Amino acid sequence: MNDTKKYLGARIQEIRRQKSLTQAELAEMLDIDAKHMSKIECGRCYPSFELLDKIADKLGIPVGDFFIVEHLHNREELVAQLAQKLKELPNEKFWMLYKILKEII
Numbered sequence: 001m002n003d004t005k006k007y008l009g010a011r012i013q014e015i016r017r018q019k020s021l022t023q024a025e026l027a028e029m030l031d032i033d034a035k036h037m038s039k040i041e042c043g044r045c046y047p048s049f050e051l052l053d054k055i056a057d058k059l060g061i062p063v064g065d066f067f068i069v070e071h072l073h074n075r076e077e078l079v080a081q082l083a084q085k086l087k088e089l090p091n092e093k094f095w096m097l098y099k100i101l102k103e104i105i
Contacts, residue, residue, distance in 0.1 A: 006043035007069040013041040015059050015066075029058045 016026050027037040030051065039045045047055060056063040070078070086094065 005046055007072055008046070008066055009041045009043040010072050011066050011069050012047075012055060014072075015061060016041075019059055021059075026055070026058065030054055 016023070021029075023037045023041065024034045027034040030037070032051070036045075040047050052066065053063055056066065073081075086097075089097065
């Protein structure tokens with residue numbers, strides 16, 4: 001499965017649930033079939049740009065919010081991403097971050 005589809009669908013679902021809407025209710029607001037809404041949320045198909053804009057409008061959010069998906073990654077993916085970023089940091093920033101994390105943890 002395409003990760004972009006998966007994360008976009010999961011994010012739409014997350015925001016829809018935060019707004020206390022069912023798939024069927026959102027689909028009706030969008031004038032689309034509930035099965036199509038399900039396919040979008042399950043990551044089986046992309047919404048068109050027009051539909052994505054309409055979904056954002058109905059949910060009362062900017063379209064860009066659909067692409068805030070870092071929190072949807074699993075722990076192993078996030079640890080790997082952090083490790084890579086840490087390796088790329090200049091020494092000064094690495095040690096600054098190390099001190100901050102040491103105080104938090």
